[in-house]
Amino acid sequence: MPSLKELSHKKELLSRGHRLCPGCGAPIIVRQVLLAADKPVIVACPTGCLEVGTTIYPYTAWKMPWIHCAFENAAATLSGVETAYRALKKQGKIKDDIRFIAFGGDGGTYDIGLQSLSGALERGHRMLYVCYDNEAYMNTGIQRSSASPLGAHTTTTPPGKAIPAGKTESRKNLTEIVAAHNIPYVAQASPGYHMDLMKKVQKALSVDGPSFINVFSPCPRGWRYPAEKTIEIAKLAVLTGFWPLYEVENGKYRITYKPRKKRPLREFLEAQGRFKHLLAEENKPIVERMEKEIESREKELMIRAGEGEK
Amino acid sequence: MKEKGWKEIPIGGLILEPGNAEKYLTGSWRTFRPVVNKEKCTSCLLCWIYCPDDSIIVEDEQMKGFRYEHCKGCGICKNVCPFKAIEMVEESKYQQIEK
Amino acid sequence: MATIEAMTGDEVAAEAMRQINPDVVAAYPITPQTEVVQNFSQSVANGRVKTEMIRVESEHSAMSACVGASAAGVRAMTATCANGLALMWEIVYIAASYRLPIVMAVANRALSGPINIHCDHSDSMGARDSGWIQLYSENCQEVYDNLIQAVKIAEDKSVLLPVMVCFDGFIISHATERVEILDDEKVKNFIGEFKPQYPLLDLNNPVTYGPLDLFDYYFEHKRQQVEAMENAISVIEKVGKEYEKISGRKYELVEKYNLEASDMVIIAAGSTAGTIKATIDELKEKGINVGLLKIRTFRPFPHVQIRDALKDKLCVAVMDRSASFGARGGPIFLEIRSTLYEEKKKPVVVNYIYGLGGRETTVEHIKKVVDNLSKIKKTGKVDRLIDYLGVRE
Numbered sequence: 064m065p066s067l068k069e070l071s072h073k074k075e076l077l078s079r080g081h082r083l084c085p086g087c088g089a090p091i092i093v094r095q096v097l098l099a100a101d102k103p104v105i106v107a108c109p110t111g112c113l114e115v116g117t118t119i120y121p122y123t124a125w126k127m128p129w130i131h132c133a134f135e136n137a138a139a140t141l142s143g144v145e146t147a148y149r150a151l152k153k154q155g156k157i158k159d160d161i162r163f164i165a166f167g168g169d170g171g172t173y174d175i176g177l178q179s180l181s182g183a184l185e186r187g188h189r190m191l192y193v194c195y196d197n198e199a200y201m202n203t204g205i206q207r208s209s210a211s212p213l214g215a216h217t218t219t220t221p222p223g224k225a226i227p228a229g230k231t232e233s234r235k236n237l238t239e240i241v242a243a244h245n246i247p248y249v250a251q252a253s254p255g256y257h258m259d260l261m262k263k264v265q266k267a268l269s270v271d272g273p274s275f276i277n278v279f280s281p282c283p284r285g286w287r288y289p290a291e292k293t294i295e296i297a298k299l300a301v302l303t304g305f306w307p308l309y310e311v312e313n314g315k316y317r318i319t320y321k322p323r324k325k326r327p328l329r330e331f332l333e334a335q336g337r338f339k340h341l342l343a344e345e346n347k348p349i350v351e352r353m354e355k356e357i358e359s360r361e362k363e364l365m366i367r368a369g370e371g372e373k
Numbered sequence: 374m375k376e377k378g379w380k381e382i383p384i385g386g387l388i389l390e391p392g393n394a395e396k397y398l399t400g401s402w403r404t405f406r407p408v409v410n411k412e413k414c415t416s417c418l419l420c421w422i423y424c425p426d427d428s429i430i431v432e433d434e435q436m437k438g439f440r441y442e443h444c445k446g447c448g449i450c451k452n453v454c455p456f457k458a459i460e461m462v463e464e465s466k467y468q469q470i471e472k
Numbered sequence: 473m474a475t476i477e478a479m480t481g482d483e484v485a486a487e488a489m490r491q492i493n494p495d496v497v498a499a500y501p502i503t504p505q506t507e508v509v510q511n512f513s514q515s516v517a518n519g520r521v522k523t524e525m526i527r528v529e530s531e532h533s534a535m536s537a538c539v540g541a542s543a544a545g546v547r548a549m550t551a552t553c554a555n556g557l558a559l560m561w562e563i564v565y566i567a568a569s570y571r572l573p574i575v576m577a578v579a580n581r582a583l584s585g586p587i588n589i590h591c592d593h594s595d596s597m598g599a600r601d602s603g604w605i606q607l608y609s610e611n612c613q614e615v616y617d618n619l620i621q622a623v624k625i626a627e628d629k630s631v632l633l634p635v636m637v638c639f640d641g642f643i644i645s646h647a648t649e650r651v652e653i654l655d656d657e658k659v660k661n662f663i664g665e666f667k668p669q670y671p672l673l674d675l676n677n678p679v680t681y682g683p684l685d686l687f688d689y690y691f692e693h694k695r696q697q698v699e700a701m702e703n704a705i706s707v708i709e710k711v712g713k714e715y716e717k718i719s720g721r722k723y724e725l726v727e728k729y730n731l732e733a734s735d736m737v738i739i740a741a742g743s744t745a746g747t748i749k750a751t752i753d754e755l756k757e758k759g760i761n762v763g764l765l766k767i768r769t770f771r772p773f774p775h776v777q778i779r780d781a782l783k784d785k786l787c788v789a790v791m792d793r794s795a796s797f798g799a800r801g802g803p804i805f806l807e808i809r810s811t812l813y814e815e816k817k818k819p820v821v822v823n824y825i826y827g828l829g830g831r832e833t834t835v836e837h838i839k840k841v842v843d844n845l846s847k848i849k850k851t852g853k854v855d856r857l858i859d860y861l862g863v864r865e
Contacts, residue, residue: 067418068434078392078428079443086447090425103675107540117394120386124394128672130569133562139533142526142546143540146450148673150495150524150546159675179536182529215451254591257422260675265765284397291461296425337426379692384632384700385571386693387670388680 064262067294070098074126081124086290089115090196091254093166095195096276099261100268102162103127105144109137109171112202113195116318132261133176138183138192145188146309154283155320162268163190168280169210170200173237184244184273191267194237205285209235211349213356214341214349217285222340228349229340233356241275242311248274250310252317255279255297259308260321266312266348277305303331304357308362316367328354395443399426403446405461407439413458420450420459474652474719481612481644484651485577485637486511486553488521488619490521490593491659492575495546495666498526498537501557503589504641505579509551519682535560535567535574542572543681545671547623548576553641554581554595561599567634568603570681573626573746574634576604577619579676580793581641582829590830591641594794597634597803603697606771607706608741609639610727612649617721618768623663624711630703632669640743642830689828701772708769723773728781730756731763736845737782737819739808740791741767744826744833751838762842767804774809782812785819787848789841791861793827801825801858820848826861837861 076097083090089112097104105128108114116130117124132140141163151157167176172194181193199217200206207217211234216222220230242249247270252260260278267274281297283290300306301320305328308320328350332338341350365371383389416436421429428444430437439450451459479487485508489497497516499509512842516525528534534550541548552560557578567574578596582588585824596606605625607618614635622635639645654662670679685693705725712723727745730752731737732737738748745766765781792802799806805823812818824841827833841861848854 068416069420070420071431071434075427077427078395080394080397081426081439081762082394082397082399083425085402085425085445086449087425089450091423094425094427095422105672114682118388118680119394119499120683120685120689121382121388122394122397123388123390123680123683124392125680126392126678128675129680130540130543130672130679132566133537135534136536136563139536140540142528142533143496143537143542144672145540146496146498146524146537147460147541147544147546147548150522153524154495154522157673159673161673161675178529179533182533185529186526254423289389291452293425293447293449294453309791320823367706375686377692379695379699382689382692382696383670384696385670385681386569386683386685386689388683389670389677391678391680458688 064258073098076126078116078124078126080122081114081117082119084284085295086283087112088254088282088293090170092193092195092278092280095254095257095260095303096164096260096264099264100162102160102268104162104164107131107137107144107165109143109167109176110134110170111169111171113166113168115202116282128220134171136179137171137176140308141181141185141190142183143187144191153233164231165190165192167192167194169194169196169198170208173210173235174208181244184246184262189272191274191276194277197280197282197285199285201274201282201285210237213353214338214346216337216340217218227340227345238277244277245314247313248310250276251306251308252276253279253297253301253306255294256301257309263310283363285337288334292334299326299331299334302326303328304361305331307361309364311367316364318364318368318370328357336339396431398442399441401447402446404464404465405446406441406467407444407446407448407450407459408462409436409438410458415455415456417455419453419455423453424450425449474654477653477671478648479612479651480507480646480648481615481639482507482579482646483511484612484616485619486515487653488616489549490515490840491656492549492623492663493521493854494523494549496526496541496548497523497550498528498534498541498548499550500528500531500534500552500556502531502553504581504645505551505553505556505577508577508579508646523808530739532563535563536556538574539563539567539570539572542574543570543672545668545673547666547761549576551577551579553579554583554591557595557599557746558583564599564602564604569693571632571700572634573632575619575622575626576634576636578636578638579645580638588829591643592828592830596636597794600650600771600803603633604771605633606636607635607637607769608767609637609644610743610745610766612644612647612651614653615639615644616653617715617719617723620659620662621711621715621723625704625707627773628707631707632701633700633704638742643743654719661689662715662718704772705774721842724770725777726781727766727768729764729766730761731765731781734761735784735786736761736762736842736849737765737785737788738762738791738838738841739765739767739788739804741770741804742793744793747833747835748838751842754835760842762845770804773807778808778811779815780818787820787845789845790821790823792823792825795828821855822848822854823858824861825858831862833862
């Protein structure tokens with residue numbers, strides 16, 4: 064992976080002047096992903112913050128060919144583009160070596176777009192699907208998704224007298240669901256660890272088949288923290304074990320970053336307004352459940368990576 | 374921008390000018406402005422890789438300042454700077470000076 | 473040299489697709505469209521086409537992949553019906569609004585529920601405001617001919633809209649008929665090379681497809697779609713004439729059968745037009761004359777041609793194979809009545825809703841319609857403006 068200084072010579076493919084919120088995690092992720100790509104790319108987005116914020120007609124922030132079709136079908140739409148490319152390549156009508164990348168939020172990926180994603184993965188289209196996971200429907204105003212973590216305060220899971228916990232269900236483990244498709248490359252990343260993320264992008268783009276990277280995408284507005292803390296929180300999620308960084312390369316698990324000293328989950332929770340209510344005594348069992356879940360996932364990952372005992 | 378009639382725009386809602394969002398200046402959103410102390414700055418470029426708005430000016434691998442016409446003033450650059458070389462200053466102070 | 477074959481509607485649709493030889497086909501199986509995809513898959517497997525096929529996991533993804541492929545800059549096709557069309561509904565509108573010349577075969581089938589696999593037009597009629605051109609076919613030959621013409625209509629620079637080629641599920645899709653198949657070369661030359669205007673795969677001219685289009689421009693884009701649909705009228709006529717030259721078969725926006733001979737007219741789309749023709753022939757021998765105005769093109773609606781065709785007619789029965797619940801009659805009826813509104817002298821127009829969920833419509837049914845028309849002609853009285861043909865009370 065080239066150094067930042069070397070990367071700074073590359074042409075930016077997402078222009079400034081987009082209208083995502085100040086401090087939004089998504090454009091940081093997009094910039095890092097696109098900086099890591101060595102080949103020309105064509106991008107697809109499902110409906111969501113990123114799509115809306117970057118393409119308010121007559122303006123587009125995308126400097127490469129880009130398509131948005133609907134909310135639940137970025138993978139299917141891009142599989143059409145990729146197939147057209149293969150058809151023309153076979154016919155000798157296209158010379159360029161092109162890579163295809165989708166950027167979808169958790170709503171468009173974990174929930175409404177899961178079928179379309181699963182279909183595209185099974186069919187084996189050569190494309191990289193990047194989920195920028197901000198753990199709720201931010202574009203419509205912070206409603207819970209199946210990526211929203213246990214205990215999260217969203218506008219459809221507000222803590223109240225009868226339900227003090229906020230969201231009472233644990234989130235779906237999409238990375239594992241994708242890994243179960245046995246595609247060549249699957250990873251989890253965080254923009255706070257940009258080199259790790261960019262290395263994963265390079266690996267993902269080099270495999271001859273589908274690849275998927277689930278990227279933790281802090282949202283100042285939805286998670287209620289000051290905009291300047293986006294990267295700080297992206298790091299805390301990793302340091303507390305809330306968002307482990309790992310990859311599954313041809314079925315082989317590898318933990319790509321291990322914090323030297325794990326930080327207590329509390330630090331992560333305290334930094335965000337969406338978890339504030341969990342600090343109350345009555346929600347102690349929720350925090351304990353979260354800690355247990357982190358611990359068991361960590362053990363499971365260690366076993367899969369061949370570092371733990373069965 | 375003058376709004377065009379239906380005969381004057383491309384069909385299908387297509388935008389044929391890539392990256393023209395650059396013409397849309399988001400700098401007016403800012404309430405705090407990042408200011409760099411070049412004596413402390415080492416041009417590690419962490420501010421650049423973490424900027425959501427591509428608003429850090431980098432020339433010849435050196436951090437040269439900010440694109441104030443687009444910088445939304447989120448303050449991530451200040452927060453990630455290992456050398457505390459960036460501070461956020463209230464925009465109103467500058468507006469007074471510029472007046 | 474054309475060859476004569478015995479084929480079902482589905483088989484001949486697949487044969488037309490083979491000759492069109494699209495770059496990408498994305499499809500999902502649904503009765504009674506299934507054999508279109510199956511037969512075409514065999515052509516792919518046998519290497520008879522250059523097509524890359526995407527066997528998607530739903531109709532929603534079928535249309536989405538077609539949108540992606542067509543935007544990328546290639547010829548893309550699919551086929552569906554009923555619930556499948558309903559599932560892709562959202563993307564059907566998007567395909568039209570992105571101005572993508574996708575061609576889709578629709579083996580008309582009743583929409584659920586309760587679930588039913590047989591023919592009516594509720595599926596495609598429901599999509600009549602989606603921005604797609606709609607051609608309805610009377611028989612297997614027309615399925616073939618319409619599909620080939622559809623490619624040329626869709627890709628015309630002044631149109632650039634997707635086209636649905638509709639044919640009655642089972643009645644046409646599964647009925648074996650005599651069809652004339654043109655030579656591969658002839659079809660190839662007729663449709664020509666696809667030259668996309670704004671291909672996504674053109675790296676030198678990066679285009680953004682599908683931005684957020686708000687109150688300041690969305691309306692202008694819709695106005696463009698209206699214009700394209702209007703342009704399609706003359707393009708469909710022009711392509712019909714060109715097609716006649718290579719096939720010997722005449723195609724117009726509407727078809728007139730025995731129309732000049734009578735002041736009584738039945739209007740219909742799809743296979744029932746054939747039943748009506750048979751009835752007309754039978755009644756003619758008994759000295760009763762009635763005409764047929766077949767709607768081949770429903771979108772764009774050829775109102776000028778229809779108005780002219782109905783000049784001096786006294787009574788008209790409009791056959792609708794779908795119900796528009798809560799409306800004053802079926803979709804074709806509404807269009808016909810609206811078309812005639814400005815006319816000083818206009819015929820009495822009644823509506824028959826018929827054949828829902830595959831309910832059989834026979835010569836005897838049509839004779840009842842003719843009887844009623846004769847009664848109206850004689851008495852000037854209309855008992856029922858909207859009637860239901862073949863339903864049990």
